[in-house]
Amino acid sequence: MYAVEMVNIVKRFPGVLANDHVTVRVKKGEIHAIVGENGAGKSTLMNQLYGLYHPDEGEIFINGEKVVIRGPKDAIKLGIGMVHQHFMLVDTLTVAENVVLGSEPVKGLNFDMKKARQEVKELSEKYGLFVDVDAKIEDIPVGMQQRVEIIKTLYRGANIIILDEPTAVLTPQEVEELFEIMRKLKNDGKTILFISHKLHEVMEISNRITVMRLGKVTGELETSKTNPKEIARHMVGRDVVLRVSKEPHEPKDVIFEIKDLVVKDNRGLTAVNDVSFNVRKGEIVGIAGVAGNGQTELVEAITGLRKIESGHIYFEGKEVAGFTPRQLRELGMSHIPEDRLKHGLIEEFEAYYNIILGQHYRNPFANGAFLNHNNIFKYSEDLMEEFDVRPRKIDHLGGNFSGGNQQKLVVGREIRTNPKFLVVAQPTRGLDVGAIEFIHKQILKMRSLDVGILLISMELEEIFSLSDRILVMYEGEIMGEVKPEETTIEEVGLMMTGHRIEEARRG
Amino acid sequence: MRVLEAIFLVFINPLFYKITLTAATPLIFASLGGVYSEITGVVNIALEGIMLLGAFTSVVFTWLTGNVWIGVFMAVVSGVALAWFHAWGSIKWAGNQVVLGTALILIAQGITGFLMEPIFGKPGQTDFVGKVEELRIPGLADIPFLGKIIGETSPFVYMAFAAVAFSWWLIYKTKLGLRMRSVGENPEAADTLGINVYGIRYFGVLMSGVWAGLAGAYLSVGEVGHFRELMSGGRGFIALAAMILGNYNPVGAMLASLLFGASSAFANQMQSSSLIHVSATVKPLFDMIPFILTIIVVAGFVGKSHVPKADGVPYEKEA
Ligand SMILES: Nc1ncnc2c1ncn2[C@@H]1O[C@H](COP(=O)(O)OP(=O)(O)OP(=O)(O)O)[C@@H](O)[C@H]1O
Ligand SMILES: [Mg+2]
Numbered sequence: 001m002y003a004v005e006m007v008n009i010v011k012r013f014p015g016v017l018a019n020d021h022v023t024v025r026v027k028k029g030e031i032h033a034i035v036g037e038n039g040a041g042k043s044t045l046m047n048q049l050y051g052l053y054h055p056d057e058g059e060i061f062i063n064g065e066k067v068v069i070r071g072p073k074d075a076i077k078l079g080i081g082m083v084h085q086h087f088m089l090v091d092t093l094t095v096a097e098n099v100v101l102g103s104e105p106v107k108g109l110n111f112d113m114k115k116a117r118q119e120v121k122e123l124s125e126k127y128g129l130f131v132d133v134d135a136k137i138e139d140i141p142v143g144m145q146q147r148v149e150i151i152k153t154l155y156r157g158a159n160i161i162i163l164d165e166p167t168a169v170l171t172p173q174e175v176e177e178l179f180e181i182m183r184k185l186k187n188d189g190k191t192i193l194f195i196s197h198k199l200h201e202v203m204e205i206s207n208r209i210t211v212m213r214l215g216k217v218t219g220e221l222e223t224s225k226t227n228p229k230e231i232a233r234h235m236v237g238r239d240v241v242l243r244v245s246k247e248p249h250e251p252k253d254v255i256f257e258i259k260d261l262v263v264k265d266n267r268g269l270t271a272v273n274d275v276s277f278n279v280r281k282g283e284i285v286g287i288a289g290v291a292g293n294g295q296t297e298l299v300e301a302i303t304g305l306r307k308i309e310s311g312h313i314y315f316e317g318k319e320v321a322g323f324t325p326r327q328l329r330e331l332g333m334s335h336i337p338e339d340r341l342k343h344g345l346i347e348e349f350e351a352y353y354n355i356i357l358g359q360h361y362r363n364p365f366a367n368g369a370f371l372n373h374n375n376i377f378k379y380s381e382d383l384m385e386e387f388d389v390r391p392r393k394i395d396h397l398g399g400n401f402s403g404g405n406q407q408k409l410v411v412g413r414e415i416r417t418n419p420k421f422l423v424v425a426q427p428t429r430g431l432d433v434g435a436i437e438f439i440h441k442q443i444l445k446m447r448s449l450d451v452g453i454l455l456i457s458m459e460l461e462e463i464f465s466l467s468d469r470i471l472v473m474y475e476g477e478i479m480g481e482v483k484p485e486e487t488t489i490e491e492v493g494l495m496m497t498g499h500r501i502e503e504a505r506r507g
Numbered sequence: 508m509r510v511l512e513a514i515f516l517v518f519i520n521p522l523f524y525k526i527t528l529t530a531a532t533p534l535i536f537a538s539l540g541g542v543y544s545e546i547t548g549v550v551n552i553a554l555e556g557i558m559l560l561g562a563f564t565s566v567v568f569t570w571l572t573g574n575v576w577i578g579v580f581m582a583v584v585s586g587v588a589l590a591w592f593h594a595w596g597s598i599k600w601a602g603n604q605v606v607l608g609t610a611l612i613l614i615a616q617g618i619t620g621f622l623m624e625p626i627f628g629k630p631g632q633t634d635f636v637g638k639v640e641e642l643r644i645p646g647l648a649d650i651p652f653l654g655k656i657i658g659e660t661s662p663f664v665y666m667a668f669a670a671v672a673f674s675w676w677l678i679y680k681t682k683l684g685l686r687m688r689s690v691g692e693n694p695e696a697a698d699t700l701g702i703n704v705y706g707i708r709y710f711g712v713l714m715s716g717v718w719a720g721l722a723g724a725y726l727s728v729g730e731v732g733h734f735r736e737l738m739s740g741g742r743g744f745i746a747l748a749a750m751i752l753g754n755y756n757p758v759g760a761m762l763a764s765l766l767f768g769a770s771s772a773f774a775n776q777m778q779s780s781s782l783i784h785v786s787a788t789v790k791p792l793f794d795m796i797p798f799i800l801t802i803i804v805v806a807g808f809v810g811k812s813h814v815p816k817a818d819g820v821p822y823e824k825e826a
Contacts (some may be wrong), residue, residue, distance in 0.1 A: 088696035089693070092694050093689060102697075
């Protein structure tokens with residue numbers, strides 16, 4: 001018995017064939033993973049199941065019955081719920097209000113807040129989805145926002161739940177919690193569609209896997225009968241190196257240094273506390289840590305986006321604390337920000353404007369006050385070719401690229417400025433295995449060209465495979481410095497939870 | 508010294524407070540209109556034009572029927588009609604809301620100016636056509652001081668406060684209000700929950716027509732009983748400032764309107780004070796007080812109030 005059958009679905013966008021006769025069959029009560037490269041058409045397919053897009057061709061069956069889903073309202077009625085890749089929450093409303101929005105309980109003419117809170121609490125307890133019902137969305141961490149999204153679907157009685165890349169923004173602990181919740185939902189008879197780029201996650205949680213590539217289905221696999229290498233091959237169409245190998249490379253002089261840096265967060269609390277370290281040319285320094293331990297503020301301070309309370313920042317020996325982002329860029333600093341939508345690109349701008357942001361005011365892209373569009377177009381075409389941004393359309397709007405391709409645009413833009421020092425935050429968040437391999441190679445190439453690189457990542461795998469030195473951050477402080485070849489994931493894990501290196505070594 | 512004494516005398520005179528309320532009344536109505544429209548995400552600077560048209564329509568129908576309340580009702584109808592154009596252009600066709608609003612102001616000014624001759628036979632100002640009588644509330648009117656302020660005044664003043672209470676309830680206590688706020692903040696999220704984003708926005712904009720229409724009716728048949736060209740005199744913009752200062756909240760907008768009302772009442776009373784002499788050359792400066800206050804408020808508070816995130820951004824659905 002299939003809960004969901006999408007048969008021969010075709011979906012075109014101007015100039016893009018996003019889904020090309022895609023057929024997916026999902027059994028009732030299973031966790032069905034959908035994997036595929038960035039831009040393969042996964043989100044597009046799911047959006048059609050949820051009624052946000054409408055298929056150009058093809059049929060959809062829910063529990064064996066043919067349906068036409070005109071909008072989210074129809075989908076909700078059919079028991080379908082979706083947690084979107086980019087959350088759909090109203091920041092200024094409370095958790096309870098967000099959950100019930102659109103199907104609010106009422107008492108007479110009034111909205112029944114009490115009942116809303118009550119129902120949210122009940123759902124939250126039933127499935128172990130801990131949330132603070134009265135907090136505003138803007139004040140709660142991403143992990144909780146995601147739980148709110150899941151509660152939203154349950155509140156509407158969803159039996160088929162779509163999770164579009166739910167783990168991309170979560171810490172490893174939060175991923176474990178999410179899996180726990182997913183198992184509970186499954187035991188409760190719910191059907192789950194799960195999208196992820198992390199093959200080990202797919203291996204751990206799913207029953208079956210549909211692999212997509214360039215808008216087509218390239219494989220349907222039983223999880224118990226496959227392995228990550230095989231999945232990756234279906235995804236990319238070739239063998240993928242899941243972990244790039246790093247050539248030894250002798251670092252040169254110090255290019256960047258911070259001393260006793262103190263930075264506050266938005267609430268005025270100390271987020272970075274007395275941090276000192278340096279980065280040499282041709283060296284990758286990795287900063288590991290659970291999200292929310294001051295990494296964001298540290299990066300913002302270094303790149304001139306946040307003012308520092310005290311301490312020093314040196315670039316090639318020169319004090320640069322208080323410099324604006326443009327001044328820092330002109331010195332040769334580049335920044336790949338952790339949140340591509342907030343700081344990385346402008347959704348309403350065409351790809352070519354996004355590609356030259358930050359260099360838009362100077363040669364060869366501008367002569368005085370005027371933009372030189374010929375040069376901009378040429379440069380954009382080259383860059384999109386080199387970084388394999390899909391679709392290869394320079395006038396595609398930033399917001400219309402798939403998540404992973406947005407990331408490639410940003411990475412490409414920053415790397416192509418030929419920086420001397422590169423700050424890279426979560427460079428592969430939401431990227432497919434092929435793209436990760438590619439970006440890791442790019443970062444290593446920068447290293448071999450003697451660029452100093454500061455890498456901030458929540459992915460320990462990434463930190464270990466790229467870094468020459470690893471600093472572990474916890475509650476705004478550096479717990480210690482280790483070399484990847486002289487430490488273990490366990491040791492770094494201990495430091496990430498607040499043990500200084502000496503304690504961690506003692507075990 | 509004489510100036511301080513004059514100021515003191517203004518503040519202990521109940522008339523100052525009564526004028527504050529009557530000056531605030533059109534601002535309260537119009538700023539409510541702004542709140543309804545903008546919390547659903549549609550910038551509505553057309554308020555100024557809607558007020559002007561409302562003032563005109565109510566005079567026309569009062570003159571035709573001899574009944575001021577029919578005039579008031581028709582002001583609301585004309586307000587909704589003009590607001591509908593704004594809704595249609597900015598919601599259905601995703602037009603630029605500031606451009607549309609400006610166009611509607613110019614249209615309202617054009618229509619009312621043009622129709623003066625054919626209807627009333629002369630440009631500039633109409634004759635007296637009738638006026639909503641002040642309402643005397645027996646017990647209340649006899650209380651010393653307070654009675655002089657609210658015991659006997661225009662029914663519009665009471666209606667304005669009732670409208671604030673109603674709007675606060677609607678926006679913060681009902682499911683419609685919750686949906687209005689969600690649509691102005693994140694229309695995409697509302698859409699994924701099956702909420703009709705366009706419908707809610709239409710409601711917000713049309714309601715702004717109701718309130719701004721009432722504001723206009725007050726200016727003409729509510730206060731003076733005639734229509735004068737361009738008589739809205741920038742109040743639609745001051746109302747927008749009140750809305751911002753009031754943080755897009757009906758009660759806040761009311762308090763801000765009262766502040767603006769007080770500033771014009773103050774200017775008015777100082778000019779008629781016998782202690783100081785306000786020459787004709789200085790008078791325009793006094794009349795500027797509310798506008799100067801507006802600039803200070805907008806410059807000082809815009810950053811601090813929470814603007815609905817999708818305010819002014821048309822919502823366009825995907826294929
Ligand atoms: N609204 C849109 N307008 C035009 N093109 C679009 C739109 N949405 C998606 N596309 C294109 O359709 C293709 C499929 O995109 P989709 O978002 O479904 O990919 P995905 O598999 O979810 O990728 P990712 O893993 O990066 O999220 C991409 O080439 C994308 O650029
Ligand atoms: Mg996607």
